[in-house]
Amino acid sequence: MNAAKAGEAVRLDTAHASGLSTGCSQANSSAYSDLRGEPLQQVAYLYDGSLEGLLCCVFEAYSRHEDPEDIVPEAAYQPRFEQSSFFVSADYERALRVRRGVEREAGKKAFSAIAYAAANDNPKTGIAVYRFIRYVMDGPKRNKRRSALNDLSNPVVADLVALEKHVVKESERMRQFVRFSQLENGVWFARCNPNANVVPLVMNHFASRFNIQPFIIFDEVHHISGVYDGNTWYLVADDVVNVPARSAEDAFVEALWQQFYDSLSISSRYNPELRRHFMPVRLWKNIPELHPVSKSALQKNA
Numbered sequence: 206m207n208a209a210k211a212g213e214a215v216r217l218d219t220a221h222a223s224g225l226s227t228g229c230s231q232a233n234s235s236a237y238s239d240l241r242g243e244p245l246q247q248v249a250y251l252y253d254g255s256l257e258g259l260l261c262c263v264f265e266a267y268s269r270h271e272d273p274e275d276i277v278p279e280a281a282y283q284p285r286f287e288q289s290s291f292f293v294s295a296d297y298e299r300a301l302r303v304r305r306g307v308e309r310e311a312g313k314k315a316f317s318a319i320a321y322a323a324a325n326d327n328p329k330t331g332i333a334v335y336r337f338i339r340y341v342m343d344g345p346k347r348n349k350r351r352s353a354l355n356d357l358s359n360p361v362v363a364d365l366v367a368l369e370k371h372v373v374k375e376s377e378r379m380r381q382f383v384r385f386s387q388l389e390n391g392v393w394f395a396r397c398n399p400n401a402n403v404v405p406l407v408m409n410h411f412a413s414r415f416n417i418q419p420f421i422i423f424d425e426v427h428h429i430s431g432v433y434d435g436n437t438w439y440l441v442a443d444d445v446v447n448v449p450a451r452s453a454e455d456a457f458v459e460a461l462w463q464q465f466y467d468s469l470s471i472s473s474r475y476n477p478e479l480r481r482h483f484m485p486v487r488l489w490k491n492i493p494e495l496h497p498v499s500k501s502a503l504q505k506n507a
Contacts, residue, residue: 249275249290251282252331254402256323259331260300262293263338276331303338311341311353318354321376322368324402330368337365375401380410382488385420386459389449393420396491404431408438421448459493466494 250265250273252258262276274285279292307316319334327333340361341353356362378399385393393415397404404424408431411420415433422431423446430441489495 244269244271245289247285247288248273249277249282249284249288250331251277251279251290251292253295254278254280255295256320257297257300258293258295259323259334260303261296262331263303263335264296264299265293266335273332273335276335277328278331281328307338307341315341315353318365318369321372321406322365324372324406325368326401327368327371329364333361333364333368336361372401372403372406375399376403376406378485378488379403379407382484382492383407383411383422384491384493387452387455389452391419391452392448393418394448395420395422396425397422398425398487398491400426400487402427402429404429405440407431408433412438421446463494463496 248271250262252262258278259276262273265271266273274288275282282290284290304316307319319337322330322337323334340359354362354366357366379397383395383397385395388394402424404422404427408422411422411431412433417435419435420433424430428442428444430443430446432439432441484492
């Protein structure tokens with residue numbers, strides 16, 4: 206991806222963290238929606254990995270009166286013995302209908318939990334979201350708005366809540382540990398490696414704090430970039446990101462930050478296990494204060 210030209214960007218609305226993006230196709234339908242015959246008993250629904258695609262799988266299951274064994278992103282699908290599989294394309298209108306149905310039956314909080322859970326990398330995420338939506342739509346009506354997420358004795362609810370909590374925790378880690386560098390063109394750039402697709406969920410947080418300052422957050426694991434142009438933000442999907450070199454002052458500022466971090470440490474209270482608990486080792490490569498101080502950068506600007 207070129208930082209100056211975002212390429213094939215998918216523009217999202219500002220409520221993406223708790224709702225739907227507006228960038229998916231509104232004309233596509235599932236690859237097999239026109240098939241006739243009896244509902245399949247052993248079937249897996251495949252989708253593009255997006256929230257919209259997942260909600261369209263739910264829509265397809267209702268429209269075809271099927272109960273799929275698996276709902277997984279196409280790239281992660283591992284077929285079972287004698288199992289059929291079909292790809293369901295993302296369709297904004299169908300996804301929106303599912304969202305409205307969930308919010309009508311269980312409230313916006315329940316759909317927000319679905320949106321967060323859908324960002325989880327767990328291969329069982331799709332089927333867990335599907336089962337929760339069926340529980341919401343087909344279950345008892347009494348006090349549903351108040352109890353949909355509180356019925357943790359129900360494994361369907363417990364599974365979804367666990368997926369949501371993981372993503373909420375990972376989102377908070379990204380808000381804490383994302384580190385930006387200033388590029389030659391004035392744009393601020395950060396790399397991250399979360400174990401959930403949380404960049405869309407944290408973009409509002411950083412956009413509100415950067416105000417009119419453009420920035421890019423590149424997720425090395427999910428190959429997606431959050432791009433903020435100083436006014437609105439959008440997502441760009443690409444395997445590689447090519448950005449200009451860092452500004453002349455950035456290495457010096459980074460070295461000062463590393464030195465400041467080291468000066469605050471208390472060696473007698475060093476607890477590596479506690480540090481790894483709150484700051485997982487997998488994140489360290491993109492956190493400059495955990496790397497040795499660059500003495501050359503300090504001396505060059507002294």
